Each structure stands twice: as C-alpha cells, then as structure tokens.
Amino acid sequence: MAETVTHLDDAPETSPAPPPPHGRHGRRTALVASAVVLVAAVAVIGALGLGGGGDEGPSAPPRSGSVVAVKRGNLAERTAVDGRLGYGTEIPLPVKATGTVTWLPEQGETVGRGGTLLRVDDRPVVLLYGMLPMYRDIGLTPRAPDQEAAGDPQDQQGQGRNGPKNGAGPPAGTPASAAPDGAGSAGGAGNGSGDGTGATAGAPRELTGMDVMQFETNLAALGYTGFTVDERFTAATARAVMRWQKDLGLPPTGTVGVGDVIYSSGRVRIGHAGVRPGAEAGENVLTFTGTSRKVVVDASAADAAWAVRGTDVRVELPDGRTALGRVASVGRQAAAAEGGGEDGGSQGANATVPVTVTVEDQASLGRLESGPVTVEYVGREVKDVLTVPVSALVALAEGGYGLETEDGRFVAVRTGLFADGSVEVSGSAVRAGMKVRIPE
Structure with a gap:
C-alpha cells in the first residue's frame, strides 16, 4: 500500500502587507481576499479525496509515477511447504530362492524385464512384470x-x-x-x-x-x-x-521354480543390500524402489485440505528451476512431526500426513536424484476478476482504498484476494483496460 501525499507548490515571496484600508472599500477588499482563500482550500481538500463518499472523486493535477492497465484474469493464492525429492520408500524384494547369495547388483542400478536381480547358488533370480506374486512352480x-x-x-x-x-x-x-x-x-x-x-x-x-x-x-x-x-x-x-x-545358462528342465523369478509392476531401481555375498538368501537380502523420482511432503494434518489426489502443484528445485507435479497419494495415518512438543497435545497439533507427489516430466528434474525441495499449491483462487498491482492501491481519507486514474482522478474500489503481488478489485467506476497510476 502507498500513502497519498499531496505536495503544494511553495508560495512566492511577498513584501510585507500594506496596512488595511479604511472605510467601506477596505472591508469589501478583505472579504474578496477571504473568499479566494476559501475556494483554494476547498479545491485542495477535494483533490485529497476528503470531500464526499462517491466512487469517483474530482480531478486533480496528475502526479508522477508509472501507469498500468487494469487487467481481467485469474488470481491464485499459493502456499509453499517443504518436501523431499527421492525415489520413494525402499521395499524388500520377495526373494524365495533358497541357498547362498553369490552375487548382488550395485545400489542405484536399474533392472528391467528379463534382467537379473541377484544370484543364489549361482542361479539368476530374474525380474518379470506382473501383479500376481510367484507362489508355486510352473510347469507340466x-x-x-x-x-x-x-x-x-x-x-x-x-x-x-x-x-x-x-x-x-x-x-x-x-x-x-x-x-x-x-x-x-x-x-x-x-x-x-x-x-x-x-x-x-x-x-x-x-x-x-x-x-x-x-x-x-x-x-x-x-x-x-x-x-x-x-x-x-x-x-x-x-x-x-x-x-x-x-x-540363462540354466539346465533346460522346462519348469520354472517358485524362486526363479520375482514379479514387479515395472522396472525397478536397486536399493540397499541387507547382506553380503556368502550369506543365506532371504526376504531382507535386497531392497528396491521404482525408477521415477517423486516428492514426499509431510503435510500438516490440520491443514491438508489441499492434498487431494490429482491436485496439480509446482515443485521448486534447489537450483531455482520448477517442475509440474501432481498429488498421487495421501497417507491415512498421521504421525507426530519431528521436533514437536513433548506433551501429547502439542504432538497432536503438529501431526503430519505423508503426501506423495509424482512428476511426469522426469527431465524437468534435471540430474538431481534426492534433496530438499519446495512444493507450492493453490490455497484459494478466483477467476475472471479485475486485478491491479498491489502498489497501485492508495488509502482514501474517508476510509478504504482507491485507484488514481491517469488524469489524476481518484476512484474508490473494493479489494478481494491478494496474491502474487496483485489484488482483486471491483467497483462501479473500474473496468478492464483502464489506466491507473502507481504512486512513486
């Protein structure tokens, strides 16, 4: 907001006033001079918006400052929350092969259909795609x-x-x-x-x-x-x-053993190994994640109304670039926020729920694989409204806000949503395309 300040030009230097005239003629001259001063004062008051409560004030000499147009469009209030970029939670591979682990892949390696996830007794355990787990031998x-x-x-x-x-x-x-x-x-x-x-x-x-x-x-x-x-x-x-x-270098038996393959919904990224080669195989041998990077936000449970599956968000990366994301899932169980209060009431007030955001355009994330990011979501939005920069608002003497037109008039406006440096305005004297002045 800016204050409206009217600068009056300095009065010219004058010589000492002569002594007042005597008689009827002198009194008439004094009355005329008083009337001129009164008219000048009323004009100044009107320019300051101190007279009347109409939407449009009288004209005043235009002042210096940039001029902008009133625009019509949408305005959205955005809220920023902290998030973490990564590949998601690591899940143990359901290894059912029995024997000694003889080979493990490197962490971060990507394995696709037909690829080897690990070797047990020097036999490959192969990745295939599907939702049904391997629960029996398959053969004649x-x-x-x-x-x-x-x-x-x-x-x-x-x-x-x-x-x-x-x-x-x-x-x-x-x-x-x-x-x-x-x-x-x-x-x-x-x-x-x-x-x-x-x-x-x-x-x-x-x-x-x-x-x-x-x-x-x-x-x-x-x-x-x-x-x-x-x-x-x-x-x-x-x-x-x-x-x-x-x-695969295996004996051609024609039968697929229950431990020969592991199914997943798609390509996997190898996570941490739970054992070293030489250990017995089991379900904690190796972990995996998906191959797509995603963002996890610990959203406040009390203020998570924005976290709805399918909601579009904006992800700001540490290098200043942004990527478009979408809410994929929202956790159903709240957890106490890290660093919350010691008593149960404070922990309840700071409880969070995990919100997972997916990014379809993985290239927009660059080469960053993990790290802190900022997620911006739209908290409130108005559409097809008149907007001006917040700096164009002036405080009127009779209260409220107004806009100064290009020719120096002041019009009263009602304000709505403030967002992204702009403000929603309305009023009978405001229209799209009208030029208003931003006070210096």
Missing part, C-alpha cells in the same frame, strides 16, 4: 494311472501333486516331448509301471491359472514364441521355457 506335472482313472479333483484347479504315486512316468516337470523313450505317452505301454498290469502314467497334466498367463505374457515379451499366451501351460510352453533357460 506327470499324471499317475490312478489319478487318470479316478479323475484327480485338483485337475480342475491346476494344483497337481509333485509326482506319480507308483513312480511311473518321467520326472516332475519334464514335458512329454522331452521324456525318454518308453517313459509313457498317452495310451502307450512303455516300460511298464512295475505293477504287472502294463498300465503307465498318462500324458503330463497341463497346469492352468492366471499365474500361467502372466508368465507366458512375459515369455512372449522377451521374444520367445511357439506357444499360445493363455491360462494353460502346455508342452509348447515347456519347450519355450527350455530355450529361455538355456539362454
């Missing part, structure tokens, strides 16, 4: 004669047993096409089951389920063909698995 399961005759109820669920009851047929997980001669194809006598009946194990049972489709989708994405991507693990799928295993 041999069918025992009694299962084929009676109809194994688990056939409907794809949950086979580990092998035939009579010891007949090929080893578990071996596709029929890869079985030794006479090991028993459908309807063949083979070498016999040893029970004197001549019965043999039937064709390997095809495993079914959504986990099969998820695995076959990844196998096809890695470039392996010759099978149909569906919920059935067939002999054709087993042959493709054998080719994949050969490329």
Whole structure:
C-alpha cells in the first residue's frame, strides 16, 4: 500500500502587507481576499479525496509515477511447504530362492524385464512384470494311472501333486516331448509301471491359472514364441521355457521354480543390500524402489485440505528451476512431526500426513536424484476478476482504498484476494483496460 501525499507548490515571496484600508472599500477588499482563500482550500481538500463518499472523486493535477492497465484474469493464492525429492520408500524384494547369495547388483542400478536381480547358488533370480506374486512352480506335472482313472479333483484347479504315486512316468516337470523313450505317452505301454498290469502314467497334466498367463505374457515379451499366451501351460510352453533357460545358462528342465523369478509392476531401481555375498538368501537380502523420482511432503494434518489426489502443484528445485507435479497419494495415518512438543497435545497439533507427489516430466528434474525441495499449491483462487498491482492501491481519507486514474482522478474500489503481488478489485467506476497510476 502507498500513502497519498499531496505536495503544494511553495508560495512566492511577498513584501510585507500594506496596512488595511479604511472605510467601506477596505472591508469589501478583505472579504474578496477571504473568499479566494476559501475556494483554494476547498479545491485542495477535494483533490485529497476528503470531500464526499462517491466512487469517483474530482480531478486533480496528475502526479508522477508509472501507469498500468487494469487487467481481467485469474488470481491464485499459493502456499509453499517443504518436501523431499527421492525415489520413494525402499521395499524388500520377495526373494524365495533358497541357498547362498553369490552375487548382488550395485545400489542405484536399474533392472528391467528379463534382467537379473541377484544370484543364489549361482542361479539368476530374474525380474518379470506382473501383479500376481510367484507362489508355486510352473510347469507340466506327470499324471499317475490312478489319478487318470479316478479323475484327480485338483485337475480342475491346476494344483497337481509333485509326482506319480507308483513312480511311473518321467520326472516332475519334464514335458512329454522331452521324456525318454518308453517313459509313457498317452495310451502307450512303455516300460511298464512295475505293477504287472502294463498300465503307465498318462500324458503330463497341463497346469492352468492366471499365474500361467502372466508368465507366458512375459515369455512372449522377451521374444520367445511357439506357444499360445493363455491360462494353460502346455508342452509348447515347456519347450519355450527350455530355450529361455538355456539362454540363462540354466539346465533346460522346462519348469520354472517358485524362486526363479520375482514379479514387479515395472522396472525397478536397486536399493540397499541387507547382506553380503556368502550369506543365506532371504526376504531382507535386497531392497528396491521404482525408477521415477517423486516428492514426499509431510503435510500438516490440520491443514491438508489441499492434498487431494490429482491436485496439480509446482515443485521448486534447489537450483531455482520448477517442475509440474501432481498429488498421487495421501497417507491415512498421521504421525507426530519431528521436533514437536513433548506433551501429547502439542504432538497432536503438529501431526503430519505423508503426501506423495509424482512428476511426469522426469527431465524437468534435471540430474538431481534426492534433496530438499519446495512444493507450492493453490490455497484459494478466483477467476475472471479485475486485478491491479498491489502498489497501485492508495488509502482514501474517508476510509478504504482507491485507484488514481491517469488524469489524476481518484476512484474508490473494493479489494478481494491478494496474491502474487496483485489484488482483486471491483467497483462501479473500474473496468478492464483502464489506466491507473502507481504512486512513486
């Protein structure tokens, strides 16, 4: 705000006033002089806005100062909060392989589909994409004669047993096409089951389920063909698995063990290792995060109304650049703020909730991987209103604020939202494009 100050020109030097005249003529001269002084005083008072309460005051000689136009547009009040840039919380890899850890990747390394996350007993644990965790071995399961005759109820669920009851047929997980001669194809006598009946194990049972489709989708994405991507693990799928295993340097069994792969929603960034090579494998061997940088804000639980999923925010980086972000998630549990009061009431008043902000344009973050940032969000916003710089406001003598026009008139205005150095104004005498003066 600026104060309105009127400067009056210095009066010219005058000689001492002559003695007042005598008689009627002298009195008339004194009255005329008094009237001139009174008119001049009223003019000065009017220029200062001291006379009347109308929206528009009388004209006054224009003063020096820059001139700006009244604009129409949107005005937003922004609030800044502290945040932390990083890759998010590190999550332990669900390692199900058993044995000795023989190799670990470097922290910060990125692994994609088909890449090796670690090696256990010198066998690679491979990353694949999917939401369903690996919970069983995937492959063909041999069918025992009694299962084929009676109809194994688990056939409907794809949950086979580990092998035939009579010891007949090929080893578990071996596709029929890869079985030794006479090991028993459908309807063949083979070498016999040893029970004197001549019965043999039937064709390997095809495993079914959504986990099969998820695995076959990844196998096809890695470039392996010759099978149909569906919920059935067939002999054709087993042959493709054998080719994949050969490329990994593994024995071509055609069966994928429960510890051979780990699923994630996409590429991962390697975090901290919980053990060194030589230790036993387990779920705390290695951590990971996503590959996209994000910002986490510990927002005040009492003032987190702005934190709504999908809200656009602005992220200011330490080097002064800005990036556009969007609220992705808001925590449901409040925690005491760091450095809060010792008593429970103070901690409750300072409680915070975590707000995660994602940045779609990762290039706008530069090469910075972590560090403190500032997040700005819109607290209040008005649209399609008249605005002027705050410095254009003048305080009127009768109260309130006004604007000085280019030709020196003063018009009263009502103020609204103050934001970004501008203020919302309204009034009957204000219009878009009108030129107003910013007092010096």
